Amino acid sequence: MLYNIRVFFLTSCSGLVSNHTGKKAQSSSLMNFLYPNKESRVEHTPEIPTLTLPVKVGIAFVPSNNWQGNGIHEKDQIELLDKVRSAFLKYDYIDRIEVIPSTYLNGGEGFSTLEQVGRLYNVDIMASVSYDQVTQSLENNAALLYWTIVGMYIIPGNENSVQTFVDTAVFDIKSQKMLFRAPGLSKLENRTTAVGVDKTIADQSLNGFSLAVTDMTKNLDSELARFKTRVKEEKVAKIEHRDGYNGGGALHSSLLVLIMLLLARGLKSRQTDWS
Structure with missing residues (x-):
């Protein structure tokens, strides 16, 4: 009887010191954002997009499904998307990548919102990042026994897990x-005391997003290479070039440097032969 009272008391204390006990989810849905009703989900006439190189790209998180606000703080959103931006600035066929706060998408819906944001930031392509994260904190029954002896500040009493999924869909706005x-996944697990569970879950949540975005960036790179092949072989898009863009400036520059080095080496060799 006394043991049961102690277990009940300690379980109640865990609930009092933490707001994250149990299972919680935060997410954003690209489907709900782009197609808010059945009528908007009717397939439109297929059209082969025309991409003008170098392309101008915008990237933003899809607004959260939670009416209380985004699952990721705007500052953290910008930092995460900057990681993606930095990874793709090396490609000469990308003119620039604009990191767009999700606040510009809040309150809007459908492709009309993407078009408005596209005009505002002067971008032709939009990369929309949606997410789904589940956090779970479960009390460890074995640890409850230890709590009755040495106190919950010392022995880990909660088993925490954070599973994160992010998905980037790249659209031609016009x-x-x-x-x-391209998707990205991460899963984190650890133990903590009931007193420290709130901070641990918050830290794990952001770290989970960071790892998932890193995974997604690698997959995005692979999908980009695959898309270039599809453009050539399957003609899934038409390609045009902006004035002054030749589609291979970096390659031509490298070849020029190589030729100059070979010529210099040859000239030096001739001078040696004549000396």
Whole structure:
């Protein structure tokens, strides 16, 4: 009887010191954002997009499904998307990548919102990042026994897990055609005291997003290479070039440097032969 009272008391204390006990989820849905009703989900006439190189890209998180606000703080959103931006600035066929706060998408819906944001930031392509994260904190029954002896500040009493999924869908704004998409996953697990569970879950949540975005960036790179092959072989998009863009400036510059080095080496060799 006394043991049961102690277990009940300690379980109640765990609930009092933490707001994260149990299972919680936060998410954003690209489908709900782009197609808010059945009528908008009717397939439009397929159109082959025309991409003008170098392309101008915007990237933003899809607004949260939670009416209380985004699952990721705006500052953290910007930092995460900057990681993606930095990874793709090396490609000469990308003119620039604009990191767009999700606040510009809040309150809007459908492709009309993407078009408005596209005009505002002067971008032709939009990469929309949606997410789904589940956090779970379960009390460890074995630890409850230890709590009755040494106190919950010392022995870990909660088993925490954070599973994160992010998905980037890349759209040509004008044709409303999805060009390609790439996922990213992460899973974190650890133990903590009931007193420290709130901070641990918060830290794990952000770390989970960071790891998932890193995974997604690698997959995005692979999908981008695959899309370039599809453009050539399957003609899934038409390619045009902006004035002054030749599609291979970096390659031509490298070849020029190599030729100059070979010529210099040859000239030095001739001078040696004549000396």
